[in-house]
Amino acid sequence: MAGQPALTVTADAGIWKDDEIxxxxxxxxxxxxxxxxxxxxxxxxxxxxxxxxxxxxxxxxxxxxxxxxxxxxxxxxxxxxxxxxxxxxxxxxxxxxxxxxxxxxxxxxxxxxxGIFTIQPREQKKYLFISAGSGITPSLSMTTYLYDRGAGTDIVFLHCAKRPSDIICRQRLEMMAARVPELKLYFLVEEDDPYLVWTGLRGRLNQLMIGLIAGDYMERDVYCCGPEPFMNAVREMLIGLGYDMDRYSQETFVAPVKTEEQLPENDDVILDEAAEASVTFATSEITASCSETDTLLAVARANGIVIPSGCTFGVCGTCKTRKISGDVHMVHNGGISEDDIEAGYVLACCSHPIGAVELDA
The missing domain is CATH 2.40.30.10 (Translation factors)
Structure with missing residues (x-):
C-alpha cells in the first residue's frame, strides 16, 4: 500500500535505539x-x-x-x-x-x-501464566516468543476477564494453541455477553480452579500480571497451596519496574510450622496448643470438638465459625461473604491461627 513503510530487513540493519522515532x-x-x-x-x-x-x-x-x-x-x-x-x-x-x-x-x-518481568530466552521450563484485564500483554509476548521458538512451549495460560468480549487478543492465542498441543488456554469470565453463548469457565479465580486447571502447578514457574488486588489474591492462593514463591513473578501493568531494587515489598503472610499458636474454644472451655500451619478445623478435631464441615476447602461455608479474638490467616474459595468476615466469622477449614485465637465453639 502506498505510503506504508516497507517491512524488510537489509544486511546492514541495525538495532533500534530510543533516540530514533x-x-x-x-x-x-x-x-x-x-x-x-x-x-x-x-x-x-x-x-x-x-x-x-x-x-x-x-x-x-x-x-x-x-x-x-x-x-x-x-x-x-x-x-x-x-x-x-x-x-x-x-x-x-x-x-x-x-x-x-x-x-x-x-x-x-x-x-x-x-523491565525485569521476563522469561529467560534460552531456558526450557514449564510455565503458568495468570493474568487479568490488560495484564494479559506480557503473557501474550512471552507465549508468542515460546511459540515461535518451537521448543519448550509447555504453557498453561489462564486469563480472567469481566466478560467474553473483554478477552484481549483471544483469536491470536487460540490460533497458537490450535497448533501447539502443549499450550493450554483457559479463559475465566465473571459475566456472560448478551445473546452470545459462553461455554468456558465462569466466576472468580480461586485455589480450586488453579488445581483443576494446572494440576502440576507446583512444577511450573508462575508469572502473574493484573490489577494489584488481583495479584494480591493470586499470591495468597499460591501461598495457601504451599507453592514455592521463589518461582513466582509478578508485575503491575500500571507502573512496571526497571530493576530489582524498584520491586515493591509484598506483605505476604508465610506460615511457620515452628511458630507456636493456640486455639481456645470458648463454648467447650478447651484451649489447645498448635502450630501456625494447623487449620482451626484440624485443631478442633484433634481435641474432640465438632465443627460441622463439608468440602474442607473453603467453598461450601459449612464450617463458618465466629472468632471472638485473635488473628487468623484465611484463604478461602468463596465460601464466606465479606459481610460475614467483617462480622468476625472465619472458615475453620482454611483458617490458620496467628498466635492466640479464641473461637465461639
Missing part, C-alpha cells in the same frame, strides 16, 4: 476500548528486547505532552515491528488519545525497552 504502521481494535498499535523503525532497524519488557511512549495530547508506559505485546522473535496493546481506563488521557488519534503513518518518540 517510531512510526505507527498498524492499529487493530481488540476489545471494547482496547487496540494494538504496531510500530516500525523508519530507518529499517530491528527491535531487540526481552519478552515481557515495556516501553514508554511520548504522547502529544492536547494540553501538553504526557509519557505513558506500556508492556510490549509483540515478541522479540518478530523483530521487524514492535507492538503495544493498550486499554483505556476511566479517566485515561494518553491511552484515550491513542485510540482516537494515533493512526498508521504518524510518528512518536519512545524510550526503552526496559
Amino acid at each position: 517510531l512510526e505507527c504502521c498498524a492499529m487493530v481494535p481488540e476489545a471494547p476500548n482496547v487496540a494494538t498499535f504496531s510500530f516500525v523503525s523508519p530507518s529499517g532497524n530491528v527491535f531487540r528486547y526481552l519478552p515481557g519488557q515495556f516501553i514508554t511512549l511520548e504522547l502529544p495530547v492536547p494540553g501538553g505532552t504526557v509519557w505513558r508506559t506500556y508492556t510490549i505485546s509483540s515478541s522479540p522473535s518478530r523483530p521487524l515491528t514492535l507492538a503495544v496493546t493498550v486499554k483505556a481506563q476511566e479517566g485515561s488521557i494518553g491511552t484515550r488519545w491513542m485510540l482516537e488519534h494515533l493512526r498508521p503513518g504518524m510518528k512518536i518518540k519512545a524510550t526503552g525497552p526496559a
Whole structure:
C-alpha cells in the first residue's frame, strides 16, 4: 500500500535505539476500548528486547505532552515491528488519545525497552501464566516468543476477564494453541455477553480452579500480571497451596519496574510450622496448643470438638465459625461473604491461627 513503510530487513540493519522515532504502521481494535498499535523503525532497524519488557511512549495530547508506559505485546522473535496493546481506563488521557488519534503513518518518540518481568530466552521450563484485564500483554509476548521458538512451549495460560468480549487478543492465542498441543488456554469470565453463548469457565479465580486447571502447578514457574488486588489474591492462593514463591513473578501493568531494587515489598503472610499458636474454644472451655500451619478445623478435631464441615476447602461455608479474638490467616474459595468476615466469622477449614485465637465453639 502506498505510503506504508516497507517491512524488510537489509544486511546492514541495525538495532533500534530510543533516540530514533517510531512510526505507527498498524492499529487493530481488540476489545471494547482496547487496540494494538504496531510500530516500525523508519530507518529499517530491528527491535531487540526481552519478552515481557515495556516501553514508554511520548504522547502529544492536547494540553501538553504526557509519557505513558506500556508492556510490549509483540515478541522479540518478530523483530521487524514492535507492538503495544493498550486499554483505556476511566479517566485515561494518553491511552484515550491513542485510540482516537494515533493512526498508521504518524510518528512518536519512545524510550526503552526496559523491565525485569521476563522469561529467560534460552531456558526450557514449564510455565503458568495468570493474568487479568490488560495484564494479559506480557503473557501474550512471552507465549508468542515460546511459540515461535518451537521448543519448550509447555504453557498453561489462564486469563480472567469481566466478560467474553473483554478477552484481549483471544483469536491470536487460540490460533497458537490450535497448533501447539502443549499450550493450554483457559479463559475465566465473571459475566456472560448478551445473546452470545459462553461455554468456558465462569466466576472468580480461586485455589480450586488453579488445581483443576494446572494440576502440576507446583512444577511450573508462575508469572502473574493484573490489577494489584488481583495479584494480591493470586499470591495468597499460591501461598495457601504451599507453592514455592521463589518461582513466582509478578508485575503491575500500571507502573512496571526497571530493576530489582524498584520491586515493591509484598506483605505476604508465610506460615511457620515452628511458630507456636493456640486455639481456645470458648463454648467447650478447651484451649489447645498448635502450630501456625494447623487449620482451626484440624485443631478442633484433634481435641474432640465438632465443627460441622463439608468440602474442607473453603467453598461450601459449612464450617463458618465466629472468632471472638485473635488473628487468623484465611484463604478461602468463596465460601464466606465479606459481610460475614467483617462480622468476625472465619472458615475453620482454611483458617490458620496467628498466635492466640479464641473461637465461639
